[in-house]
Amino acid sequence: MTEFNYQKDSKEQMPYQHYLELYRQADPAEISSRLQIAYNEEKKSFQLRFLSSVYEISWPGYEITHCQENKSGYYPLEDMIYAKILVLRYLLESKTMLSSGEFKTYREMPSGEVYYKQFNGRCILRLAYGFGNKIQAFGKVMEALDGEKLKYGDISYEIELFDQFRLRFILWEGDEEFPPSSQILFSDNFTDAFSAEDRAVIGDVCIGTFKALDKVLA
Secondary structure (H helix, E strand, C coil), rough: CCCCCCCCCCCCCHHEEEEEHHHHCCHHHHHHHHHEEEECCCCEEEEEECCCEEEEECCCCCCEEEECCCCCCCCHHHHHHHHHHHHHHHHHHHHCCCCEEEEEEHCCCCCHHHHHHHHHHHHHHHHHHCCCCCCCHHHHHHHHHHCCCCCCCCEEEEEEECEEEEEEEEEEEECCCCCEEEEEEEEEEECCCCHHHHHHHHHHHHHHHHHHHHHHHH
């Protein structure tokens, strides 16, 4: 995509039906081979790990069900339209890439400087003001997602989005003098596997999941 279509609740800018039709026309064997994900020919379904839960995704119907219970009982891929669109685009357009172990900011990746203002507002500031004064709640959310605790900032975790694709979320708690702040880092294999738009939607989907989990776990 050449445009950064990124407005909430806009059917024109998040065309679910468009990608659904492309998915119905796609070759499941090609998707399975390109992404190295399991496809059951008899059941006509993929098995995909997304944000610590394993889902079964039918083809061509795109019906999504979780395969096992997780710690929270919340399954964003069954509930969130933005997550469903993101996974459709992943299945249709992405590719398997191995990370070197390095992590990058959004700004350091291709087209990141161009779209940084949107990403900063929709993701970094939203994370900071959503959880910068709720450090313990953030920790509970990350633990529910099988996050790996890190030592950056006041609290930080690393989580897996898809197999091999990992993100780090770092928070600095606000006080009377300074507002809360945050940073989001992407494993370097995101660079070639996802567009700048998709990387921003990834941040948005993750934070939407965090907020939903916060309510479930409260």
